[in-house]
Amino acid sequence: MYKKIMVPLDGSEIAECVLSHVEAVAKSCRAPVELVRVVEPIEIPTRGGLALTSDDLKQIELQAKQEAEVYLEGIAGRLSRAGLSAKSEVIIGKAADSLIDYARSTHADLIIMATHGRSGISHWFWGSVAQRILHSSHIPVLLVRPPGCIPGVCDTSVSH
Numbered sequence: 001m002y003k004k005i006m007v008p009l010d011g012s013e014i015a016e017c018v019l020s021h022v023e024a025v026a027k028s029c030r031a032p033v034e035l036v037r038v039v040e041p042i043e044i045p046t047r048g049g050l051a052l053t054s055d056d057l058k059q060i061e062l063q064a065k066q067e068a069e070v071y072l073e074g075i076a077g078r079l080s081r082a083g084l085s086a087k088s089e090v091i092i093g094k095a096a097d098s099l100i101d102y103a104r105s106t107h108a109d110l111i112i113m114a115t116h117g118r119s120g121i122s123h124w125f126w127g128s129v130a131q132r133i134l135h136s137s138h139i140p141v142l143l144v145r146p147p148g149c150i151p152g153v154c155d156t157s158v159s160h
Contacts, residue, residue: 002029006108015114017146032085037068038095096132112142
């Protein structure tokens with residue numbers, strides 16, 4: 001029986017395909033849901049001078065964090081209206097590492113997240129946050145492949 005479910009979301013429709021799965025698992029376990037979004041720090045490689053000041057970069061990061069908070073509050077409200085206990089948290093850092101650390105520090109005992117279904121060069125270039133969490137987390141991970149990644153399939157995988 002799961003006692004706390006962590007759900008990483010990145011603001012995309014693909015990531016949100018997990019919400020019906022989250023509702024089903026959370027209701028059956030009567031587990032609270034913790035929605036998490038990571039805002040990655042802005043890194044701008046430069047040669048010479050910066051086009052933006054450090055204050056500009058901080059302001060952009062602050063705005064991204066505020067937008068993420070509003071987004072997660074909307075999703076938490078949707079889950080609350082469905083009868084679930086849901087809260088949200090925005091964290092700053094590198095996505096996979098930050099999510100693994102957050103899950104561990106908050107004692108989540110299940111992570112439910114979407115995989116974006118990248119493969120080949122796209123996967124190599126962009127990497128896979130889901131794959132890094134799956135292989136690095138000591139917490140069970142339920143990965144949901146969104147419909148459309150493979151025509152007609154909404155595949156789920158579980159790892160412990």
